[in-house]
Amino acid sequence: MFRGATPIALDGKGRLAIPTKYRDTLMQRCGGRLVLTLDPSACLLLYPFPEWEPIEQKLNALPSFDPLSRQMQRLLVGSATDLDMDGAGRILLPALLRERARLDRDVVMLGQGNKFEIWSAAAWQAQCDAVVDLPAQLDEAMRRGEVPDGLKGFSL
Numbered sequence: 092m093f094r095g096a097t098p099i100a101l102d103g104k105g106r107l108a109i110p111t112k113y114r115d116t117l118m119q120r121c122g123g124r125l126v127l128t129l130d131p132s133a134c135l136l137l138y139p140f141p142e143w144e145p146i147e148q149k150l151n152a153l154p155s156f157d158p159l160s161r162q163m164q165r166l167l168v169g170s171a172t173d174l175d176m177d178g179a180g181r182i183l184l185p186a187l188l189r190e191r192a193r194l195d196r197d198v199v200m201l202g203q204g205n206k207f208e209i210w211s212a213a214a215w216q217a218q219c220d221a222v223v224d225l226p227a228q229l230d231e232a233m234r235r236g237e238v239p240d241g242l243k244g245f246s247l
Contacts, residue, residue, distance in 0.1 A: 093202030098212065101196050105189055106181040107209070110200065114180045123176035127188060127209075128167050135184070135192045135209040140173070142205045147171065184209070 097110045109117065117123055117139060126143035130136045138146070150168050153160035170191070174182045184194065197212035210218070232238045 092204060093207055094204070095202050096215070097200045097202075099198050099200055101184065101189075101194065101198060102181075105184045105186060107184055107198065107200070109176060109180045109182065111180070113202075114176070117176065125174045125176065125182060126171050127174055127182070127184065128171040129188060129191055130208065131166065132208075133192060133214060135188055135194070137174075137182075137200075137207040137209060138205070143171070 093113060093116075099107055099110070101107055117125070121139040121141055124140040126138045126140055126147075128136050128138075128143075147168055150164050153164060155161060155164075170188060172185055172188065176182055192209065192211065193214065194209070194211050199210045199212055199215040201208040201210065201215070229238070229242075
């Protein structure tokens with residue numbers, strides 16, 4: 092289980108050092124084999140290889156004549172890149188994916204259960220700043236009857 096936000100500085104080659112607290116788990120779960128892809132939210136998604144495989148299968152099973160399905164396939168499968176952690180626990184983020192997610196030196200690696208999100212530090216700060224609007228957004232969604240079933244009755 093991956094959780095928490097970790098600020099990380101990419102090196103000059105675009106390598107990201109996986110936080111030490113996750114390295115052993117990733118080696119046990121997938122031998123350091125990972126898959127990196129774009130997310131529609133303008134961040135990168137990093138999956139242990141075994142977690143990615145069923146997602147890729149579901150995406151590839153979508154109807155190829157449906158334009159929205161094709162867009163999702165192109166974005167997620169088309170940009171997916173296999174990565175291996177090196178001996179120092181680093182992965183090289185490909186330049187094209189770094190550019191698409193607008194990553195520079197300072198990034199935030201966010202644990203999301205079975206995967207990680209990788210955000211530029213500025214974009215992550217904007218996400219955090221936007222959370223102050225969440226109660227109003229939820230109230231508005233409830234008034235319109237558009238609250239997802241999973242959030243109905245949810246409490247902390």
